[in-house]
Amino acid sequence: MxxxxxxxxxxxxxxxxxxxxxxxxxxxxxxxxxxxxxxxxxxxxxxxxxxxxxxxxxxxxxxxxxxxxxxxxxxxxxxxxxxxxxxxxxxxxxxxxxxxxxxxxxxxxxxxxxxxxxxxxxxxxxxxxxSNNAAYDQARRGQQPLPTIALAGKRLFMGPAGCVGCHAAPDFRDGRRYLVRPGEWVKTPTLRNVALTPPYGANGQAATLLDVLGDAFHAAHRPRPLAPAEASQLLAFLAALTDTTSAEHRPPLALPALHSLPDRRVGGLY
The missing domain is CATH 1.10.760.10 (Cytochrome c-like domain)
Structure with missing residues (x-):
């Protein structure tokens, strides 16, 4: 329904x-x-x-x-x-x-x-x-290990990079709001499927995840700067939080007829 x-x-x-x-x-x-x-x-x-x-x-x-x-x-x-x-x-x-x-x-x-x-x-x-069936979830269940670069990214995420402080499993968010700029408080977003959801930020201001890692807010909350290789490792770990949930949820083929809207389309026009 x-x-x-x-x-x-x-x-x-x-x-x-x-x-x-x-x-x-x-x-x-x-x-x-x-x-x-x-x-x-x-x-x-x-x-x-x-x-x-x-x-x-x-x-x-x-x-x-x-x-x-x-x-x-x-x-x-x-x-x-x-x-x-x-x-x-x-x-x-x-x-x-x-x-x-x-x-x-x-x-x-x-x-x-x-x-x-x-x-x-x-x-x-x-x-x-x-659906918790990302590579990260499969590794936790012992089904298959994370790729080496993603495993290195996980260690960074959980440790020196400090990401886990705001993005804790299972949904990789903490439910808290943070002051991202003067007068603007924004809730921590989930990182599950984050590789599939560009652009980023409450205002869509970051085109890529690499832009997010390098923005002023995250730089200020990170214990230390990231080396380029470490950024690549973190991106590999974030990609490991991708599952196939969205592909499994397809639109209905048709909607019940309505006299007042006879020509409407499933999902709308725009």
Whole structure:
């Protein structure tokens, strides 16, 4: 149920956007843009789109940690005029046009189409986006060792480079916020699948992971400077945190018919 809604443009005010507009499965549930596209096609949001992989295990959400649960995330995105630009009255009314949607909600959730049931279904889908099958996980389970360069990077990460202080396993984040520049506090992002999610930073300001390793914030929090060879080792370890989760989550082939939006596309137009 939640998967259908995730790719459903009827949740947006103009019927052309969906959750998948900014969180695309083939891009590890990001959009690879510096800052995500806004509801108005020619405008952008002010933040980079974070991955949704393993995101349900967080204690707070959004880059600034302003939401305490996934239901609140959905509400803020739905009602934000720059994101989905809709209301629960509008989207539930649209979905209720469809006998297939009404039946699906009753079968999946035992309820009618309401704000609460929409939020619950979407939260259930996001919660399912978890897979710990990266090379790092396989090595921990004794299935196969990390490559030599990645193992050297792991030792740096856990020791002299000090990365583990903010990026602890299993999700390689600490849930805390840090002052990244005057007046701007940002939550530590996960490093799982990080090689798949450029550009980086809450504002998409870093094009590559090497740029992140060399930025002023990380340099100030690192015990000592990194040698070029050490940076390569750390990058190899970060690549070892990549799994195939995003490739396993494909869009639905079709959506239930809606009289008010007969020509909408799975995932939206943009």
């Amino acid at each position: 939640g998967k259908l809604l995730f790719f459903e443009p009827a949740l947006s005010g103009n019927g052309k956007r969906s959750c998948a507009s900014c969180h695309r499965p083939e891009k590890a549930f990001t959009d690879h843009r510096g800052t995500s596209r806004a509801l108005r096609f020619t405008a952008n949001l002010t933040r980079n789109s974070p991955t949704l992989l393993a995101s349900a295990r967080q204690k707070t959400f959004f880059h600034d940690g302003r939401a305490a649960n996934l239901g609140e995330v959905v509400r803020q995105v739905v009602e934000n005029p720059q994101e989905l630009g809709s209301s629960y009255a509008q989207l539930t009314g649209r979905l209720a046009e469809s006998p297939a949607y009404r039946l699906a909600f009753r079968q999946a959730l035992g309820t009618d189409i309401t704000e609460a049931s929409v939020n619950k279904a979407l939260a259930a889908y996001v919660t399912s986006l978890i």
